């Protein structure tokens with residue numbers, strides 16, 4: 001065995017050279033890996049005792065992509081293209097032997113090889129689109145030559161990997177192998193030699209491209225089929241263009257086109273935001289005073305109190321992750337109703353072919369419903385999701401305190417109540433934490449974990465770990481009204497209400513936000529959530545929201561009653577502007593002495609989003625969020641902020657905090673409203689010419 005570089009070894013097994021990449025944890029394509037591959041391949045080609053080569057990886061996976069620590073730094077030799085050229089033009093057959101995930105540049109390496117074999121649980125994908133980029137090392141040119149244009153487009157535009165059986169079916173791999181992988185690779189290479197198989201260079205394949213040549217409708221149909229999911233993103237269109245080039249241009253010119261389209265993306269604001277967000281999400285896992293080696297409690301059993309809207313969804317998360325979960329309700333009927341909805345949800349997923357009937361039963365089998373509180377006795381984490389009323393929450397926590405294991409984590413799903421006060425109902429406030437799920441709880445990825453004053457480090461570490469285990473993106477926040485997400489959302493809501501009185505209409509306000517990239521605007525969102533919830537809360541508090549109150553008085557509670565701010569046709573969720581609502585708005589404005597005027601889209605956007613950024617600044621200063629990027633993660637995963645705009649704090653930095661502060665002062669001057677007072681942190685950073693993220 002010869003070490004070529006620190007991460008690549010060259011070995012010989014008979015007449016087959018084996019290059020092994022060993023660059024933990026994921027065998028990323030660092031400079032020394034590229035150099036090791038290049039020099040190793042050169043040596044093997046030069047060695048007259050070698051007739052074929054195998055590229056294989058040590059550790060848990062094949063090369064799973066670029067080295068992210070090299071992002072944004074000047075490129076270092078050798079470039080990946082040079083390495084791939086060398087492999088593809090090798091006069092001796094090169095076989096890639098794949099396990100784990102061959103992703104991005106890793107898959108592109110295999111596409112330069114003449115043959116590919118993989119183990120049965122290997123995965124293959126080009127996920128560059130998720131960073132707003134395209135596969136820039138020949139992937140857009142080679143993949144369609146192997147799997148065909150439609151499959152290649154689908155893989156690259158979704159970025160989702162495929163399994164080995166599918167890869168075999170589409171010709172992406174030549175065989176599924178078992179046993180020692182290097183040996184299997186060598187065995188395959190021996191077969192290639194024995195059968196005198198040709199050097200299969202993907203660059204020379206044309207059959208699958210020829211099949212769509214002169215058929216522009218293939219691309220037109222694809223564009224149409226993904227139009228909704230790629231709205232606002234730039235990379236998917238460039239990927240499609242690159243594949244069009246693969247079909248219409250010779251290979252080398254296609255590569256050039258790929259390069260141009262790649263460079264265009266690299267400098268685009270969308271990719272910049274997406275790459276920022278990639279790191280933001282990873283940062284959110286880091287808690288300065290709770291290092292990653294803090295012992296977290298292993299969760300073998302969970303319990304959820306309350307089988308309502310949230311409780312059922314939360315229980316599903318545990319069942320989906322294979323963790324048994326007990327659901328406790330006060331009465332049998334509520335329990336049956338709640339678990340009935342859970343079953344219906346699973347069956348709906350099964351009817352779409354995304355779960356088998358056995359999966360449904362297996363997951364339902366992991367959920368045990370009961371009205372006996374004592375059943376939580378052996379749970380490692382208990383999540384309370386009962387009515388949003390402090391006395392009820394306190395009663396539940398006092399009960400849990402008496403019954404739960406001494407080291408169990410006691411969590412509350414409250415969205416507005418004080419976690420510290422809830423914790424005070426127990427003799428173990430160190431074990432109490434908020435786990436704020438978003439609705440629908442089985443779907444939404446965001447989890448705001450709310451750290452109480454007394455929450456222990458183990459409790460925090462456990463809540464973060466269990467969040468990840470059940471497929472969420474947990475972000476740690478502090479206690480305050482609305483935590484991070486809803487607190488900022490509230491500011492947006494206040495302006496939305498004002499805007500319709502001043503002259504805009506709900507559909508105009510909503511359109512500004514959907515054009516910005518949100519899945520829906522504040523009024524459609526209100527209709528979806530149900531306007532009666534807020535109405536009841538306002539009545540309880542003696543608060544008013546004149547337009548919303550009058551809409552509710554008419555029994556218009558949103559989608560569920562067929563009308564709210566908008567009206568809805570039966571069985572259709574499309575909001576339709578309603579003259580009846582417009583009349584209410586105009587009446588209320590008149591009654592308040594407001595002269596309605598034309599409000600520009602630009603003003604709507606600024607008035608909706610700048611106050612959110614300002615609230616974000618307060619949240620940072622109060623240390624409710626650990627860092628600005630955490631706020632962005634919350635908004636992207638919890639509220640549909642378009643990821644190609646990074647998140648509110650990143651977005652604000654792109655505008656420039658000085659411009660943002662000045663605009664707020666302008667609004668303040670025009671309205672005399674203290675609402676527009678810029679937060680001290682915003683003022684300070686603007687004065688210093690800094691941004692939230694560079695601060």
Ligand SMILES: NC(=O)c1ccc[n+]([C@@H]2O[C@H](COP(=O)([O-])OP(=O)(O)OC[C@H]3O[C@@H](n4cnc5c(N)ncnc54)[C@H](O)[C@@H]3O)[C@@H](O)[C@H]2O)c1
Nearest residue numbers: 306307308309310329330334385386387388413414415439
């Ligand atoms: N609905 C949302 O969008 C949402 C989002 C985030 C957080 N939350 C929070 O989640 C919690 C639950 O909200 P929801 O929308 O699921 O309410 P819900 O009314 O749908 O469900 C509450 C359930 O708790 C049960 N319950 C009440 N007291 C109980 C007790 N003592 N023991 C056992 N079960 C009891 C009720 O029977 C009911 O089924 C609230 O704190 C709420 O603020 C809700």
